[in-house]
Amino acid sequence: MEGYFMHVSKKVADARFGKEQEEEKVYSVRELKSWKFWRAVMAEFVGTLLFVFLGCASTLTNPVNPVRVALAFGLAIMALIQMFGHISGGHFNPAVSLGLLASFQITIFRALFYTIAQTIGAIVGGMILKGATPGSFHANLGVTKVANGYTLVQGVGIELILTFCLVFVIVATTDGNRTDFGSISLKIGLTVAMLHFSCITLTGSSMNPARSLGSAVASGDYDTHWVYWVGPILGGCIATLLYKFLFMPHRGAISNEEATHKLLAEGDMIAIPRDYFTGSSEASSNGKKQETFKL
Template sequence: MEGYFIYVANKLDSIRFGPSSGGKLFDLREVKTLSFWRAVSAEFLATMMFVFLGSASAIFDNDKVKISLAFGLAIMAMIQMFGHVSGGHINPAVSIAMAVSMNISVLRAFLYVVAQTIGAIIGAFILKGVTPSAFHGNLAVTNINSALGVTQAQGFGVELLLTFTLVFVIYGTVDANRPNFGSASLAIGLTVAMGHFSAISYTGASMNPARSLGSAVASNSYANHWIYWVGPIAGGVLASVLYKWVFDPYRGVPTMAEGAQTLLQDDSFVAIPRDYFKEGKKENMNASSNL
């Protein structure tokens, strides 16, 4: 609205705080757009690179600090690179959570998950191709630390809580209604690193079904693999439901940009140029001086 002053505060409030239009479960029109397939391709490429970069840090040694930082920095870089294209999910648990909260359509979430899983598998096989064969049996495979007595139930709980935290951070940092403070990619990357620092000794701190699947397929190792699908997805969905319907202070409220766009499409308001008021003030001053 550059160059215009719109005196429509009451009407804008009614638009902004009116009932939500909701989200579409299936929007077949979006598959006909280039931007949709560009986004799907971005999820494929980002997940492939993330799995390669993160998993490579765990091949030759078990330095937990290095691994934690590698995965955190890798996801931060991928979100910075592709976030504006696809949203930078790079994680089936995130895409499914976004579909549950109706931020994206179920169709988009499904194709994102397909792209992410294929990308993760290819990324793991690329890592396998550049890694000496002596290490092919464990290409950063995630598994519960049964040697220390971690049970399947405990591993499930750890993955659920880690992914719950991650997805809640994602919702909080990308909320269009919050002030634009800080970097979303940095906050999310640090959360992934934090998850590794705190729980890598329990489960490997996956928080990402695609990441675990890629390593499992490339290494042909599927022990306790169900934990890395059920746990993260359950945690992501729980975070989605709680943020969207409990903690989101703007639930059902359009953003200011959406309200302004709705207003622009309404024929019942008038946009008045700022100069109108300046000219009116000058005329009043001239009239006063002539008295």
């Protein structure tokens, strides 16, 4: 029945918005002509801008409160995915976009323009935060650094592991073959908060090159900044590749919608909601003619 209802939902969505174009190849330029694509790019710009502003603003206390920072970043990404996830996918992170590119889940051009939008958005968000705060805060507007006593290689390793966990959660919770329900934004937001709780005192728990770039540009502090590009991008790519080619439980299986079409075509399943067949009691009492639901 679940597959049936997904099939019905898809048909209703097609009727409202038109059928989606067939999946783009990884090198396709066709989507560049679509307003939907550029709207998604703008969503990534605005979303990353807000993420940097809201998250980094939580660091402007003396001393920094790790719990406040962890919750701010986690709740911010939760809200932003609700705001923009249905428009762009809610990446707000080059490590996510490049990881999805590495596993052939988005096109080269989408990954490129998303990354550009994310980096520019992060810089603008950092500069807005700088303009909104007194000069006494400008030396450190949420800059991420490897803690004293840790080597840069260790910093790369920590960021790699943190981003691996984050991106693995993202691709696992958004797997179209999953049959369980729940809030994706809540799962990802809690993961971001948990990973901040884990290692914020070691590397700042960036997991996001754009987030680190925004605060670095606003503060004028690029010390060890390269760590926050190498570690997260490697972690994101490894996570998507491992999930797609090793851990994905239904790789190669047909989708729920395709399975429903197959069962209906073979006559192995008849599933007609009662209200579509008999009509609701309210409509019947009003003498309105009922129509059968046509698949």
